Amino acid sequence: MTLQRLMSFFILYSILGYIPSLGVILRTTDKTVWANEFEPIELTCLIESISTNNPRIEWKKIKNGVPSYVYFQNHISGDLEHRAQLIQPANLLILNTSRADTAEYRCEVAAIDDHKHFDEILISLAVRVKPVVPRCSVPVAVTVGTSSELRCLENEGFPASQYRWFRNNEELPQDPKSSPKFINSTYSINADTGGLKFRRMRKEDAGEYYCQAKNVAGHAQCPTQLMDVYDVDIVGIFLKVLAALAGFIVVMVGVCHVHKHHCFSSGKDHTGTNYKLPSQDDGVDYAEADEVNKINLIVCSILLLLLLS
Numbered sequence: 001m002t003l004q005r006l007m008s009f010f011i012l013y014s015i016l017g018y019i020p021s022l023g024v025i026l027r028t029t030d031k032t033v034w035a036n037e038f039e040p041i042e043l044t045c046l047i048e049s050i051s052t053n054n055p056r057i058e059w060k061k062i063k064n065g066v067p068s069y070v071y072f073q074n075h076i077s078g079d080l081e082h083r084a085q086l087i088q089p090a091n092l093l094i095l096n097t098s099r100a101d102t103a104e105y106r107c108e109v110a111a112i113d114d115h116k117h118f119d120e121i122l123i124s125l126a127v128r129v130k131p132v133v134p135r136c137s138v139p140v141a142v143t144v145g146t147s148s149e150l151r152c153l154e155n156e157g158f159p160a161s162q163y164r165w166f167r168n169n170e171e172l173p174q175d176p177k178s179s180p181k182f183i184n185s186t187y188s189i190n191a192d193t194g195g196l197k198f199r200r201m202r203k204e205d206a207g208e209y210y211c212q213a214k215n216v217a218g219h220a221q222c223p224t225q226l227m228d229v230y231d232v233d234i235v236g237i238f239l240k241v242l243a244a245l246a247g248f249i250v251v252m253v254g255v256c257h258v259h260k261h262h263c264f265s266s267g268k269d270h271t272g273t274n275y276k277l278p279s280q281d282d283g284v285d286y287a288e289a290d291e292v293n294k295i296n297l298i299v300c301s302i303l304l305l306l307l308l309s
Contacts, residue, residue, distance in 0.1 A: 023116020024109050025049040026090075028123055035097045036217050037129045045090040045107030045121060052111035057090045062104040070105065099158065102127045130218035131157035134194065136211050138225035142201050143232060152194030152211030152222065161213035163194035166221075168207045172196070201229050 025048045035041035047055075059071035061078065069077050071092065076084050080101070084094045090107060108120040134154035142148045152163050165172045174189050176182035186199040194213070198205060206229040212221040 023049065023114045024052070024055065024111040024119045025116075026107060026109055026119045026121045028107075028121050031122065032124045033126070034216075035094070035101075035125065035127050037099055037127050038096055041094050041097050041125070042087065043092040043094070043105055043107070043123050043125065045092065045109070045123075047089055047109060050109070050111050050114060052113040052117075056110040057086070058108045058110075059086075059092050060106045060108065062106060067106070097127050099127050099129050101125060102158075127158070128215065128217035129156060129158040131161045131213040131215060131220045133220045134161075134163070134211055134213045134222050136209075136222035136225060138209050138227050140226070141228045141230060142198075143230055144201055144203060145232070146201055148198045148201055150196040150209060150211075150227075152196070152213065154213045154220070157213060157215045157217065159215050160192070161194075161215050162191045163189070164191070164212045164214065165189055165196045166210050166212065167205075203229050203231070205229050 027046050027048055029044045029046070033041060033043060043059075045057075045059075057071065058069070060067045061070045061080075062068075070080050070084070071077070071086055076082075076086070080094060083096050084092060087093050090109060092105065092107070094101060103125060105123045105125055106120055107123070108118070110118050131154050134152045137151040139148055139150070150165065152165070154161055172187065172189065173179045173182060174191065176185040176187060185202070185205065187205075188197050188199075189195070190197075194211060196209075196211075206227060208224045208226050210221055210224045212219055
């Protein structure tokens with residue numbers, strides 16, 4: 001500052017009894033603000049120094065790099081028109097925050113009578129959103145020794161949800177080796193994606209499962225779902241194979257019987273004496289007979305497949 005300007009301030013001080021402000025200066029209590037959805041939040045724009053009696057105050061919302069007016073010409077505008085108000089001298093109170101309010105907000109103050117006649121301050125607002133009920137996928141029944149995965153997911157919560165799994169109302173520890181009760185379990189939990197993977201199912205893994213999605217705004221959980229774990233039914237498998245084999249034998253015997261009867265009836269007369277087979281020009285359609293045999297073979301194959309399934 002020049003000597004002449006300093007002399008001017010001392011003269012004004014001797015006349016008015018105070019030294020006027022060097023310029024408008026702003027500050028805020030927090031440049032990064034978190035708010036829960038549907039709750040009020042106040043963005044502070046504090047004027048530390050100013051001489052102008054009626055400064056011009058404006059608030060702008062910057063979303064994806066694009067600014068829009070929030071407070072302009074002494075009125076709330078934009079999507080906050082009916083949900084916000086200015087708290088004197090320059091604080092912005094949002095009465096009912098929504099997830100769409102997540103953005104940067106800039107407070108601007110212009111004071112034409114001050115030597116530094118303009119200042120601004122930028123505040124970042126992030127609105128926390130409670131998770132919704134997650135979508136859970138739990139298999140109804142699995143077999144001992146096989147692998148399986150339970151899934152849990154929700155896309156509304158902000159920040160992104162972390163996931164926990166419960167069996168019979170007891171939380172599964174992230175690391176089964178950390179608990180004597182679950183030390184023999186082979187599962188792993190991905191808290192970020194909500195996956196619960198079993199590398200090898202045990203009878204003890206059966207039970208009622210549900211998942212909980214949680215963030216700083218709250219939590220939600222899906223309904224309980226029952227999962228059964230069955231032993232491998234060796235006897236049942238053996239009986240099914242035996243029944244399929246018996247059915248195959250019956251079908252083959254029937255097919256052979258039909259073909260044998262056809263051969264004898266076409267090669268012998270009613271008295272049992274052989275006669276010569278008719279020549280190709282006797283009017284009999286041998287191609288059609290071959291087609292019939294092929295159809296019989298196909299039918300038998302289909303029956304065999306049905307029995308084996």
